[in-house]
Amino acid sequence: MANETVAIPANVRAKAQEKQWPDDLVESALAAGATPEQLIGYMDQGISADQARQFLAAQAGGGPEPSKELADKAALVNWPIDLIKTALAAGAAETDLMRFMDMGITAEQAREFMAGGGAGQPQLDLSWMNVPTEWNTRAKPTKHGLTLEGINIGRYGEIPDVWPYQTEMPRGAVPIPGVESMGYSIFEKQEVWSDNCARLYEEAIQRRWRPATDVPWDTIQPLPDDLERAICQICTHISEKEQMEADVLGRWEPDISYGYHEVKLFLATTIFDNARAVEVFRKRALSNGGGLGIQSPGWGFRSIVDARNFTEMAVIQFVLHDSLTLMQYAYGEKYAKNPAEKFIFARAMQDKARIVDYGITHLKFVMMHRADRRDEMQRYLDKAEGMMLQDDKKDPATREAFAIYFGGGKDKIHEGLAIYREMRRKHVEQYLARLKWATIDRAERLDPGMRVFIQD
Amino acid sequence: MPVFPSVEWFNAIKDIVNSDPAFRQLGTVDSVIGARVGSKIYELTFEAFECTGVREVGEHDLRDMDFWLEQTPAQWQEMLDNIKKNGAADLTHTLNTIDLSLPNGFAQSHDGYRRDAFYRFNQSIQDFFNASAKIDTTYAPEAVTA
Numbered sequence: 290m291a292n293e294t295v296a297i298p299a300n301v302r303a304k305a306q307e308k309q310w311p312d313d314l315v316e317s318a319l320a321a322g323a324t325p326e327q328l329i330g331y332m333d334q335g336i337s338a339d340q341a342r343q344f345l346a347a348q349a350g351g352g353p354e355p356s357k358e359l360a361d362k363a364a365l366v367n368w369p370i371d372l373i374k375t376a377l378a379a380g381a382a383e384t385d386l387m388r389f390m391d392m393g394i395t396a397e398q399a400r401e402f403m404a405g406g407g408a409g410q411p412q413l414d415l416s417w418m419n420v421p422t423e424w425n426t427r428a429k430p431t432k433h434g435l436t437l438e439g440i441n442i443g444r445y446g447e448i449p450d451v452w453p454y455q456t457e458m459p460r461g462a463v464p465i466p467g468v469e470s471m472g473y474s475i476f477e478k479q480e481v482w483s484d485n486c487a488r489l490y491e492e493a494i495q496r497r498w499r500p501a502t503d504v505p506w507d508t509i510q511p512l513p514d515d516l517e518r519a520i521c522q523i524c525t526h527i528s529e530k531e532q533m534e535a536d537v538l539g540r541w542e543p544d545i546s547y548g549y550h551e552v553k554l555f556l557a558t559t560i561f562d563n564a565r566a567v568e569v570f571r572k573r574a575l576s577n578g579g580g581l582g583i584q585s586p587g588w589g590f591r592s593i594v595d596a597r598n599f600t601e602m603a604v605i606q607f608v609l610h611d612s613l614t615l616m617q618y619a620y621g622e623k624y625a626k627n628p629a630e631k632f633i634f635a636r637a638m639q640d641k642a643r644i645v646d647y648g649i650t651h652l653k654f655v656m657m658h659r660a661d662r663r664d665e666m667q668r669y670l671d672k673a674e675g676m677m678l679q680d681d682k683k684d685p686a687t688r689e690a691f692a693i694y695f696g697g698g699k700d701k702i703h704e705g706l707a708i709y710r711e712m713r714r715k716h717v718e719q720y721l722a723r724l725k726w727a728t729i730d731r732a733e734r735l736d737p738g739m740r741v742f743i744q745d
Numbered sequence: 746m747p748v749f750p751s752v753e754w755f756n757a758i759k760d761i762v763n764s765d766p767a768f769r770q771l772g773t774v775d776s777v778i779g780a781r782v783g784s785k786i787y788e789l790t791f792e793a794f795e796c797t798g799v800r801e802v803g804e805h806d807l808r809d810m811d812f813w814l815e816q817t818p819a820q821w822q823e824m825l826d827n828i829k830k831n832g833a834a835d836l837t838h839t840l841n842t843i844d845l846s847l848p849n850g851f852a853q854s855h856d857g858y859r860r861d862a863f864y865r866f867n868q869s870i871q872d873f874f875n876a877s878a879k880i881d882t883t884y885a886p887e888a889v890t891a
């Protein structure tokens with residue numbers, strides 16, 4: 290241990306003056322091997338000059354005297370008295386030391402622990418306090434509170450066209466070389482972005498609802514068997530496809546690199562919305578004397594599950610399929626048989642409209658930045674519309690269940706089928722209108738099987 | 746008693762919802778919508794947790810709205826009478842039900858994307874009109890085409 294006087298760096302001197310550590314104490318600590326950063330850290334932790342002197346004395350073999358009980362125990366387990374004094378000077382409690390001895394910790398192990406910063410005196414680094422990130426950031430809450438958009442200030446709000454990092458490093462932080470890759474596959478903004486995804490995230494958070502307690506479940510009265518079977522089949526279908534959507538998004542979420550956290554957060558809320566839909570429709574099916582029905586053949590689902598890139602999935606799921614689900618919810622709300630079903634369909638409709646919004650604004654972003662992908666999007670829709678129409682042919686259960694529900698009974702199924710066609714017409718009209726807004730004109734390229742719904 | 750339609754009537758509803766914790770609990774609403782009653786058009790602005798503005802506007806202002814609600818004065822009265830009688834719209838008089846029942850729809854828009862605000866904020870807008878149950882409404886004579 291060196292005893293020569295060492296020069297006190299200016300920053301340490303300034304801190305020592307602030308914390309009332311005399312120069313001789315600081316010099317002794319530096320001479321004993323403490324780094325300037327460590328000393329500053331100790332002072333910032335509130336360690337007094339007296340405590341520091343005790344510690345230094347203990348390091349040199351001094352320190353508080355242990356109680357007889359502790360000393361006797363230490364002798365039994367071969368812990369030298371200087372070790373005990375050092376530990377006490379460092380802030381260890383006598384009861385803790387005795388417990389360590391009872392646990393069988395040897396003197397050597399105790400010394401190693403203390404050298405590593407244990408016994409109340411950590412080894413400090415503090416170099417992280419000097420990282421060159423943008424500082425003095427003061428995001429302010431607005432009428433909407435403190436939002437994701439609100440904290441996109443300065444460099445933290447710079448959303449790059451290409452994210453260059455493979456790790457979970459947050460946007461705006463400083464990278465550490467050598468951190469293992471997360472295995473992301475999506476690094477380009479145009480693959481996932483929509484300009485309103487941060488706002489949609491906040492809206493999703495604010496507009497949450499709780500199926501268990503918000504739905505007026507006690508307003509459900511017994512229904513005729515055909516109507517109960519119809520709504521239960523509808524609930525089975527919806528539960529299935531909402532779970533499928535959640536699963537698909539759950540697989541894509543880890544592929545999106547951290548630079549686009551707004552998208553990742555919004556998609557997380559969508560997965561939560563999907564889960565809520567699975568929950569509430571399953572609950573409805575099992576709450577009024579009915580049960581679940583038959584699963585869907587799932588032809589349309591495959592085009593979503595099989596998508597090879599995110600935008601392909603988004604266009605098919607959010608723009609095509611969720612547009613139809615949105616209409617199913619709207620019509621379900623209109624023809625609801627009781628306030629509970631009215632509530633469920635209306636809230637599900639709100640949730641679904643958000644992901645449709647994301648889907649169409651993402652598509653528009655792609656078109657604005659990668660117009661060369663226009664025909665690619667059309668091809669995805671060619672394929673997906675065809676697969677959706679396979680469901681029309683092979684899934685009579687969904688169509689007939691909706692028709693019975695809309696018509697008001699099996700004996701009115703033909704009236705209900707007319708309403709079902711009207712619903713499909715509205716879906717196609719709104720789907721084409723949304724695509725047009727995203728600069729995709731699909732009117733001439735629409736699958737003939739879908740065109741029939743909008744032809745007089 | 747506020748006369749429907751009028752800025753005064755919509756302001757009365759605005760004051761009710763803005764002081765109602767249940768309206769806030771529904772979450773944020775960010776939309777500019779319209780209500781067209783005969784020849785009269787009213788613009789309602791929603792921002793964050795409140796209705797922040799009501800004003801009477803002209804035909805050309807419809808283009809700046811996300812969507813507007815349009816039905817005949819008699820249909821508006823039927824809807825509001827239903828709300829008054831039941832405390833809220835019943836199963837056959839919700840905004841969405843009316844929208845799907847009218848040949849041209851209740852919620853109309855010049856923009857197929859912006860119209861989706863009708864779905865996204867449907868329950869808050871429904872709550873806004875449901876609040877009319879708390880006031881006594883009188884009705885203006887059939888609006889005269891301007």
